[in-house]
Amino acid sequence: MFAFIIRRLLQSLIVMMAVAFISFSLFNFVGDPVNNMLGQEATEEQREALRQDLGLNDPFPVQFAAFLGNAVQGDFGVSYRLSRPVSDVLATRLPATLELVFVAAVLALVIGLPLGVYTGLHRHGFGSKVLLTLSLIGISLPTFLIGIVLILIFAVWLGWLPSFGRGDTVQIGWWTTNFLTVSGWKSIIMPAVTLCLFQLTLIMRLVRAEMMEVLRTDYIKFARARGLSNRAVHFGHALKNTMVPVITITGLQIGSLIAFAIITETVFQWPGMGLLFLQAIQFADIPVMAAYLCLVAFIFVVINLMVDLLYYAVDPRLRVERSGGGH
Amino acid sequence: MHKFFGAALVAGAVALSLGGAAEAKTFRYATTGDVLGLDPHINNEGPTNTMKSNIYEGLIHRGWDLSLHPGLATEWEQVNPTTWRFKLRQGVKFHDGSDFTADDVLFSFERIKQPQSEMSFAVNTITEIKKVNDHEIEIITGGPDPILLLNMPNFFIMDKQWSEKNNTVTVERGSTAKTYANLNTNGTGPFKLISWVPDTKLEVEANAGWWGKPTHNLTKAVFTPIGNDATRVAALLSGEIDAMYPVPLQDVQRINSSSSAKVLQGPELRTIFLGFDQHRDESLDMPGTGKNPFKDKRVRQAFYQAIDMEAIKRVVMRGASANTALMIAPGINGFDKALNDRYPYDPEAAKKLLAEAGYPNGFPVTLDCPNDRYVNDEAICLGVVPMIKRIGVDIKLNAQTKSLHFDKIGLKQGNNTSFYMLGWTPGSYDALNMLENIITLDGKGQGTWNSGRYTNPRVEELTDLIRVETNQEKRNAMISEAMKIHKEDFGHLPLHQQALAWGVASTVADIKQRPQNDIDLRYVTLK
Numbered sequence: 001m002f003a004f005i006i007r008r009l010l011q012s013l014i015v016m017m018a019v020a021f022i023s024f025s026l027f028n029f030v031g032d033p034v035n036n037m038l039g040q041e042a043t044e045e046q047r048e049a050l051r052q053d054l055g056l057n058d059p060f061p062v063q064f065a066a067f068l069g070n071a072v073q074g075d076f077g078v079s080y081r082l083s084r085p086v087s088d089v090l091a092t093r094l095p096a097t098l099e100l101v102f103v104a105a106v107l108a109l110v111i112g113l114p115l116g117v118y119t120g121l122h123r124h125g126f127g128s129k130v131l132l133t134l135s136l137i138g139i140s141l142p143t144f145l146i147g148i149v150l151i152l153i154f155a156v157w158l159g160w161l162p163s164f165g166r167g168d169t170v171q172i173g174w175w176t177t178n179f180l181t182v183s184g185w186k187s188i189i190m191p192a193v194t195l196c197l198f199q200l201t202l203i204m205r206l207v208r209a210e211m212m213e214v215l216r217t218d219y220i221k222f223a224r225a226r227g228l229s230n231r232a233v234h235f236g237h238a239l240k241n242t243m244v245p246v247i248t249i250t251g252l253q254i255g256s257l258i259a260f261a262i263i264t265e266t267v268f269q270w271p272g273m274g275l276l277f278l279q280a281i282q283f284a285d286i287p288v289m290a291a292y293l294c295l296v297a298f299i300f301v302v303i304n305l306m307v308d309l310l311y312y313a314v315d316p317r318l319r320v321e322r323s324g325g326g327h
Numbered sequence: 328m329h330k331f332f333g334a335a336l337v338a339g340a341v342a343l344s345l346g347g348a349a350e351a352k353t354f355r356y357a358t359t360g361d362v363l364g365l366d367p368h369i370n371n372e373g374p375t376n377t378m379k380s381n382i383y384e385g386l387i388h389r390g391w392d393l394s395l396h397p398g399l400a401t402e403w404e405q406v407n408p409t410t411w412r413f414k415l416r417q418g419v420k421f422h423d424g425s426d427f428t429a430d431d432v433l434f435s436f437e438r439i440k441q442p443q444s445e446m447s448f449a450v451n452t453i454t455e456i457k458k459v460n461d462h463e464i465e466i467i468t469g470g471p472d473p474i475l476l477l478n479m480p481n482f483f484i485m486d487k488q489w490s491e492k493n494n495t496v497t498v499e500r501g502s503t504a505k506t507y508a509n510l511n512t513n514g515t516g517p518f519k520l521i522s523w524v525p526d527t528k529l530e531v532e533a534n535a536g537w538w539g540k541p542t543h544n545l546t547k548a549v550f551t552p553i554g555n556d557a558t559r560v561a562a563l564l565s566g567e568i569d570a571m572y573p574v575p576l577q578d579v580q581r582i583n584s585s586s587s588a589k590v591l592q593g594p595e596l597r598t599i600f601l602g603f604d605q606h607r608d609e610s611l612d613m614p615g616t617g618k619n620p621f622k623d624k625r626v627r628q629a630f631y632q633a634i635d636m637e638a639i640k641r642v643v644m645r646g647a648s649a650n651t652a653l654m655i656a657p658g659i660n661g662f663d664k665a666l667n668d669r670y671p672y673d674p675e676a677a678k679k680l681l682a683e684a685g686y687p688n689g690f691p692v693t694l695d696c697p698n699d700r701y702v703n704d705e706a707i708c709l710g711v712v713p714m715i716k717r718i719g720v721d722i723k724l725n726a727q728t729k730s731l732h733f734d735k736i737g738l739k740q741g742n743n744t745s746f747y748m749l750g751w752t753p754g755s756y757d758a759l760n761m762l763e764n765i766i767t768l769d770g771k772g773q774g775t776w777n778s779g780r781y782t783n784p785r786v787e788e789l790t791d792l793i794r795v796e797t798n799q800e801k802r803n804a805m806i807s808e809a810m811k812i813h814k815e816d817f818g819h820l821p822l823h824q825q826a827l828a829w830g831v832a833s834t835v836a837d838i839k840q841r842p843q844n845d846i847d848l849r850y851v852t853l854k
Contacts, residue, residue, distance in 0.1 A: 031730025039371030041448040083504040271527040
């Protein structure tokens with residue numbers, strides 16, 4: 001088990017290297033950051049001196065090697081746009097994104113699971129049909145449109161919720177949190193709902209399909225024959241057995257929640273990593289882009305690892321196989 | 328918490344000093360992006376400079392209408408063609424309580440002229456600043472400098488002791504960037520920094536100890552960047568902010584028809600223009616032919632007369648632009664109204680000109696255009712393309728993001744373009760800046776953005792004279808002559824000055840719209 005985790009973490013290094021390599025080879029296409037950093041009156045000598053200082057004139061392998069060399073020492077350079085160390089910038093943005101993703105994931109699970117069970121059990125009910133139709137909207141509407149519509153309704157028309165920003169935050173160590181202020185909670189509602197809609201509908205449809213599948217199996221029939229209550233059959237036996245694919249998908253979806261957060265954060269001016277990344281692209285802020293992509297790759301690897309570990313907890317067959325020894 | 332109480336106390340004191348109105352007035356405003364940093368001598372960018380000018384001051388202050396007023400200097404006189412004497416204001420204190428003296432001016436001069444400072448352009452004609460006494464200095468220029476005073480508002484004064492104490496005497500950017508003065512401030516200006524969380528919120532409070540009589544009635548101001556256009560409009564309509572800019576042109580009506588906000592429109596100083604490659608012997612779009620049509624003035628004129636600017640103004644800009652025949656806007660020193668009539672839109676004449684120049688069947692050309700820099704930049708180019716096609720030219724559009732566009736047309740790629748769009752506001756608000764950067768080529772540091780490499784010997788000669796002529800009347804006559812030659816040469820193809828559009832909520836009593844398109848908090852009053 002321990003060796004397994006170590007092996008996966010080592011693999012993650014290779015993944016991050018590959019991501020860094022690919023992203024670096026793409027940075028040639030985002031343009032010259034120097035024109036964004038310097039104003040129009042800067043002389044060509046000033047531009048050239050800055051390019052030289054930033055190493056932008058070096059060939060791609062040299063730039064990449066320099067990045068790797070610094071990165072292994074934990075130094076991701078200085079942001080071109082914000083003129084501060086990238087690791088500091090990412091550290092100030094990480095809490096905003098993680099809190100947003102956390103709330104969105106919880107919403108998606110807490111609402112998606114029961115709805116999935118409900119629509120799976122009452123396949124032909126009127127309620128199920130309404131929910132399934134609505135879920136189609138959730139899957140097909142683009143995030144930015146949902147965000148703007150929510151802003152229009154709840155900020156402009158009703159005036160209940162703020163249209164942008166994170167509200168008041170409380171600092172605990174280096175972590176800033178939304179969860180301890182009223183305005184923080186009010187601010188997170190719309191972005192989290194916008195972000196979770198796609199995942200929510202996905203989980204609901206997945207659970208429904210799995211439930212319908214599982215309910216047809218023999219052991220459910222046997223459980224019913226034993227005279228177990230509906231509740232025990234549905235939740236104790238059926239739902240538990242739908243969990244493996246649901247965990248896989250939900251886990252992977254947390255990764256894409258972080259990725260999708262780019263759009264949601266842009267719409268709501270949520271000061272997280274996604275917004276930072278988008279601004280970095282517009283500014284050609286190469287150190288931030290490189291560090292962000294590596295970090296996201298790392299998060300994906302960690303989430304996959306956690307998903308794999310959760311299988312052990314949920315699926316007894318895996319445990320048996322392992323303790324049976326050797327392969 | 329401590330800081331909060333301090334801020335509350337100061338806010339309270341300010342409120343009391345404003346005639347007993349205990350009500351705190353907080354002005355909240357937004358624009359597309361955050362300031363780049365607060366160091367007064369590092370970045371030279373419009374919104375960044377404006378935020379710095381809320382906190383720091385120069386010897387001279389530029390008012391919202393571009394007029395010059397005494398700032399940290401109370402009066403000044405020219406002793407001889409290369410020497411100016413400035414009397415400094417007495418009793419001025421920096422935000423940390425230390426006194427402002429001539430030493431701070433001398434220190435700031437040494438700091439701003441370092442090679443990594445982009446603000447050094449403001450002082451690049453100055454060779455020395457001498458201290459006469461604690462409240463009097465002499466500025467010595469290398470030669471006669473007619474626009475020294477115009478550049479002074481960009482020369483912000485820092486506190487010598489504070490900078491030395493915090494080890495921020497050098498200006499460093501790039502891989503060794505120093506950040507202290509970028510994040511912390513100590514100016515003499517009417518506002519003090521409370522806090523800045525990049526990309527989230529920048530808060531300032533009124534400086535109760537400011538030397539002047541405030542023209543604003545604010546106790547506090549909160550600046551928030553909101554990148555998304557629709558969100559920024561929503562934040563204004565929902566009353567979460569008091570002002571924002573720019574208003575997307577398609578939302579002007581919507582905001583005006585709401586009861587809570589109005590759009591304030593006015594002219595901007597930036598001129599948008601197209602440029603032609605007049606340098607290469609063979610056009611980049613016509614390899615193997617050995618020809619560059621744009622070397623022929625008639626072809627440049629044909630392009631000019633083929634573009635229907637009235638249609639672009641009506642359809643693309645929704646009326647929010649002022650068509651121009653000159654490369655500088657009204658309000659820029661040297662603008663000559665008599666020259667500002669455009670040649671008529673006349674596609675038939677344009678076709679004839681092309682035929683005379685030997686291109687009756689046109690030629691291939693690519694228009695390089697940014698798509699995220701100016702108001703509706705790509706849409707303007709999309710409007711220009713069919714108009715040029717109509718006179719028989721085979722034109723293609725290459726619209727891309729600004730960092731790629733400026734790379735391509737700039738010196739980095741050796742002006743890799745034959746037809747391009749660019750916009751320019753002279754940073755000194757004087758025509759010389761336009762002549763040096765865009766219209767001439769010869770000489771040191773000139774023509775940095777003259778991507779088509781237009782040059783005319785008489786214009787070059789005039790520019791050298793304008794640089795040192797201190798008689799304003801003579802100088803303006805020379806600017807007009809240079810601009811007239813450039814116009815008749817069709818050196819560039821000026822299009823328009825875009826309009827400013829600010830969304831202002833009904834909570835604002837008065838706000839002055841500066842043509843630089845950013846908000847100077849000195850000129851904001853709330854109801």
